[in-house]
Amino acid sequence: MVNGRDPAVLEEAIANLSASIGFVADVTQPEESAQLIKEVIDRFGRLDALVCNVGSGRSVPPGNEYFEEWQRIFSVNLWSATNMVEAATDALASTNGTIVCISSICGQECVPGAPITYSTAKAALNAYVRGISRPLGARGVRINAIAPGNILFDGSVWHKKIKDNQASVTKMLEQNVALKKLGTPSDIASLTAYLLSPISNFTTGSVWTIDGGQVHA
Numbered sequence: 001m002v003n004g005r006d007p008a009v010l011e012e013a014i015a016n017l018s019a020s021i022g023f024v025a026d027v028t029q030p031e032e033s034a035q036l037i038k039e040v041i042d043r044f045g046r047l048d049a050l051v052c053n054v055g056s057g058r059s060v061p062p063g064n065e066y067f068e069e070w071q072r073i074f075s076v077n078l079w080s081a082t083n084m085v086e087a088a089t090d091a092l093a094s095t096n097g098t099i100v101c102i103s104s105i106c107g108q109e110c111v112p113g114a115p116i117t118y119s120t121a122k123a124a125l126n127a128y129v130r131g132i133s134r135p136l137g138a139r140g141v142r143i144n145a146i147a148p149g150n151i152l153f154d155g156s157v158w159h160k161k162i163k164d165n166q167a168s169v170t171k172m173l174e175q176n177v178a179l180k181k182l183g184t185p186s187d188i189a190s191l192t193a194y195l196l197s198p199i200s201n202f203t204t205g206s207v208w209t210i211d212g213g214q215v216h217a
Contacts, residue, residue: 001040028075033083047091049196052101054080059115077121092141098196099143101129105215126207133205142204144195149211152182178213
């Protein structure tokens with residue numbers, strides 16, 4: 001089951017994923033999150049894994065924060081995950097299921113230029129994953145977070161930066177990233193698959209950094 005808010009984008013996504021179906025819901029809203037889980041159970045009879053992948057780092061520059069923007073960024077980057085975990089817990093408990101939340105290195109240390117609203121929301125998400133792991137663990141459910149660094153894909157910030165000034169991107173990678181390269185969506189997908197699988201069955205409440213060796217925290 002693949003979720004999104006935009007029906008057209010959702011259709012494009014499931015067209016490239018075999019044996020998948022889509023369901024339109026805004027998971028920043030608790031009621032729609034609950035309806036999504038109900039749809040999963042109605043169609044499949046069970047829920048084994050949940051990936052909370054909603055998020056956006058597009059916000060105001062540091063020092064320009066205001067109340068409505070704090071609310072918007074927390075809604076997208078934190079409430080979307082907490083809503084879905086709360087809606088899915090009973091179903092996951094019945095299958096000893098697993099949750100992975102996609103966070104960011106911005107939630108682990110101060111990344112120069114990163115929006116403060118986004119960094120704060122992702123830090124809160126990391127704290128949530130660590131804290132909720134105990135009550136979830138008591139019900140047989142594992143939860144972990146993944147903190148990606150700079151990921152390149154069509155339409156990404158880094159895709160635009162390479163088009164605008166590839167030399168500056170190369171310089172940034174040389175100075176700040178141990179592996180001197182950008183990551184890919186498949187890098188994140190591989191770690192997600194590991195954390196969802198029984199191979200990682202003694203892992204919960206952790207934030208897994210995958211950034212090519214950029215952060216120092």
